[in-house]
Amino acid sequence: MVSSISTMSDKPDKFSVPIALKGCAGLAALKVGRIIHGFLKKDDEINSDMFVGSALIELYSKCGEMDDALRVFKEFPCPDVVLWTSMVSGYQQNGNSEQALLFFSQMVMKEGVVPDPVTLVSVVSACAQLANLRGGKSVHGFIIRMGYDTGLSLVNSLLNLYVKTGSVDNGKKLFGMMYEKDVITWSSMIACYAQDGKTTEALNLFHKMIENGFQPNSVTMVSALQACSAASNLGEGKKIHELARQKSIELERSVCTALIDMYMKCSRLDDAIDLFRRSPQKDVVVWSVLISGCAQNGQANTSLQIFNSMLCSGCRPDAVTMVKVLMACSELVILQQALCYHGYLIASGFDDKVYVGAALIDLYSKCGCLNDSIKVFEGMSERDVVVWSAMIAGYGIHGLGQEALRTFNQMIETSVVKPNSVTFLSILSACSHAGFLDEGVNIFNRMEREYDIEPNSEHYGVVVDLLGRTGKLDEALRMIEQMPIPPGPHVWGALLGACRIHGNVTMGDIAAKHLLRLDPEHAGYYLLLSNMYGEDGKWENMTQIRTMVKMKGLNKLPGQSSIETGSRVVASY
Incomplete structure (x- = not known):
C-alpha cells in the first residue's frame, strides 16, 4: 500500500487517502498509517481536509494513540462536527469517558457545534461506561429536543445506558415507546430485567422476542441464561441450551460460560463439568x-483442586478468580493455604482491590483469625459497603456484638457509604448471636424508616431467631403473622428452633406444620421436630416423625470437615 502511494503516477487525493487510512484503522496498521500521514504533510491541501483529518483521528484512536489524535485535531482551526465526533468517539472507545464528555461539553457549549446522532451515540455510551444516569437522562432529553429519538442505533444506546445503570423503569418505558426494534433492542431489555433480578420478566420477553420473529444471538442467550441462573430455572436453561446447540453456538466462549454457570446454580455439576x-x-x-460453582454446591475442596489444575494449564488467575478461591478456603476453614493465597495476592498487586479485601476479611473471620480480619480492614484506604458488611459479620461470628454495633455506627456516622440489605443482615445476626434484643429490634425498625430498605424473609428470620433466643416466642409468632411478605422456611425454622430450646411444643407444632408444607424434603426440619418431641417425652410423636423420614428416603446432608496436611487438604464427611 505504502509503495503504491509513493510511486503512483496519479497524485493521491482527498478521496483516496481517507479510504487508505480507514483500511489502516481497520487493520490496526499504525506503522503504515504513520507513513501515509508523513506523505500527507507534504501536501497542504490534502492535509488540511477535514475528512482526511477525521480518518487520521480514527486511525490513531483505533490504535489507542489519543495524544496523536489530539495533535491532528488541534491542526484544524475550525473543526466541524465530524472531527469533534471522531474525538468524542475516540476517547469513549479508549475507556476515557470523562474526557469524551468534556470534549462534548466544549463542542456544544463553547464552540456551538450542533452534534449529530453519531456524536450522541458516543456520548450516551460514555455515560453508560461511567454509570452516569443523571448525565445520561440529560442527554436523552437533549436527543428528544433535537428530534433524534427515532433513530434505532441511538435509542439502542439509550436502552443500554438504562441497562448499565439498573434503571429498569426507564428502560421499560423506552422499550415500550420504540417504533422499531432489532435483536440488539430485545437483548438489551432482556439484560435489563435479568440484571435487576426480574427473572420471570426476562424469560417472558425472551420468548416474546422469538414469537415476534427475531432470532436470539449469543448476547441474548447469555442474558436469558443469567435469568435462569438467578432463578435456578433448570427447565428453561436446558431449552436455551438446546437452542444454542441448534445454532452451533453452544461452545462459544460467552454462551458456554453462561451455560456452565446456569448448571452450577441448578446443582447440575456433571453437566457443567462436561x-x-x-x-x-x-x-x-x-x-x-467452575471454581465458584463447586464451592457454592458444597464442593469447596473440589474448587481448590480445579484451581490447581488451572495453574497447571498455564492460565494465570486474576483478582476475581482469587476471590473465588478465598471463598472456597472460607467454606473449608483452612488457614495455611489461605495464607499462601494471600501472599500471592500481594505479590500480584491484587491486594489493594476492595472486593479482595472483603473476601480476606470474611476468610480470616471464618478461620478464627479475627485480628487478621481487623488488620486487613484497618489497612484499607477505600471501604465499600461489602467491606463494612464483612467486618460487621466477622465480629458477629465471634460473638462480639458490641464491636459489631460500634462498626455499624462508625460506618453510618463517619463514611459516605450507606448500609444495604446485606449490612443489615450482618448486624442483625450479630445482635442475635449476642442476645441484644432491644438493639436488634431498633435496627430492624430503622431499615425501612431511615434507609428505605424493605426487609426480606432473611431479615425477618434473624429477628424471629433473636426474639426466640430471648424467650419472646409470642412476639416472634406475632411478627411472623404480621409479615407483609410470605414467611419462608427459614423464618418458621427459626421459630421451631426457639420452641425446641424453650420447650414450647404447642407453638413448635404450628411452626412445623408450615415448614413441612413449604419444604417437605428438608431432613433437618424433621430432625429438629423429632428432637423437640423427644426432649418433651412425646415418644410416639418422635417415632412417627422418624418413620416418616425413612419412608420418604430423606437423609440429612452430611457435614464436611477438612484437615490440612502439609500442602494437601483432606476432606471428611
Whole structure:
C-alpha cells in the first residue's frame, strides 16, 4: 500500500487517502498509517481536509494513540462536527469517558457545534461506561429536543445506558415507546430485567422476542441464561441450551460460560463439568465460574483442586478468580493455604482491590483469625459497603456484638457509604448471636424508616431467631403473622428452633406444620421436630416423625470437615 502511494503516477487525493487510512484503522496498521500521514504533510491541501483529518483521528484512536489524535485535531482551526465526533468517539472507545464528555461539553457549549446522532451515540455510551444516569437522562432529553429519538442505533444506546445503570423503569418505558426494534433492542431489555433480578420478566420477553420473529444471538442467550441462573430455572436453561446447540453456538466462549454457570446454580455439576471439558477456549472467566460453582454446591475442596489444575494449564488467575478461591478456603476453614493465597495476592498487586479485601476479611473471620480480619480492614484506604458488611459479620461470628454495633455506627456516622440489605443482615445476626434484643429490634425498625430498605424473609428470620433466643416466642409468632411478605422456611425454622430450646411444643407444632408444607424434603426440619418431641417425652410423636423420614428416603446432608496436611487438604464427611 505504502509503495503504491509513493510511486503512483496519479497524485493521491482527498478521496483516496481517507479510504487508505480507514483500511489502516481497520487493520490496526499504525506503522503504515504513520507513513501515509508523513506523505500527507507534504501536501497542504490534502492535509488540511477535514475528512482526511477525521480518518487520521480514527486511525490513531483505533490504535489507542489519543495524544496523536489530539495533535491532528488541534491542526484544524475550525473543526466541524465530524472531527469533534471522531474525538468524542475516540476517547469513549479508549475507556476515557470523562474526557469524551468534556470534549462534548466544549463542542456544544463553547464552540456551538450542533452534534449529530453519531456524536450522541458516543456520548450516551460514555455515560453508560461511567454509570452516569443523571448525565445520561440529560442527554436523552437533549436527543428528544433535537428530534433524534427515532433513530434505532441511538435509542439502542439509550436502552443500554438504562441497562448499565439498573434503571429498569426507564428502560421499560423506552422499550415500550420504540417504533422499531432489532435483536440488539430485545437483548438489551432482556439484560435489563435479568440484571435487576426480574427473572420471570426476562424469560417472558425472551420468548416474546422469538414469537415476534427475531432470532436470539449469543448476547441474548447469555442474558436469558443469567435469568435462569438467578432463578435456578433448570427447565428453561436446558431449552436455551438446546437452542444454542441448534445454532452451533453452544461452545462459544460467552454462551458456554453462561451455560456452565446456569448448571452450577441448578446443582447440575456433571453437566457443567462436561461443558467445561468440551469448551475449546478455557479462559480465566470460565475457570472462575467452575471454581465458584463447586464451592457454592458444597464442593469447596473440589474448587481448590480445579484451581490447581488451572495453574497447571498455564492460565494465570486474576483478582476475581482469587476471590473465588478465598471463598472456597472460607467454606473449608483452612488457614495455611489461605495464607499462601494471600501472599500471592500481594505479590500480584491484587491486594489493594476492595472486593479482595472483603473476601480476606470474611476468610480470616471464618478461620478464627479475627485480628487478621481487623488488620486487613484497618489497612484499607477505600471501604465499600461489602467491606463494612464483612467486618460487621466477622465480629458477629465471634460473638462480639458490641464491636459489631460500634462498626455499624462508625460506618453510618463517619463514611459516605450507606448500609444495604446485606449490612443489615450482618448486624442483625450479630445482635442475635449476642442476645441484644432491644438493639436488634431498633435496627430492624430503622431499615425501612431511615434507609428505605424493605426487609426480606432473611431479615425477618434473624429477628424471629433473636426474639426466640430471648424467650419472646409470642412476639416472634406475632411478627411472623404480621409479615407483609410470605414467611419462608427459614423464618418458621427459626421459630421451631426457639420452641425446641424453650420447650414450647404447642407453638413448635404450628411452626412445623408450615415448614413441612413449604419444604417437605428438608431432613433437618424433621430432625429438629423429632428432637423437640423427644426432649418433651412425646415418644410416639418422635417415632412417627422418624418413620416418616425413612419412608420418604430423606437423609440429612452430611457435614464436611477438612484437615490440612502439609500442602494437601483432606476432606471428611
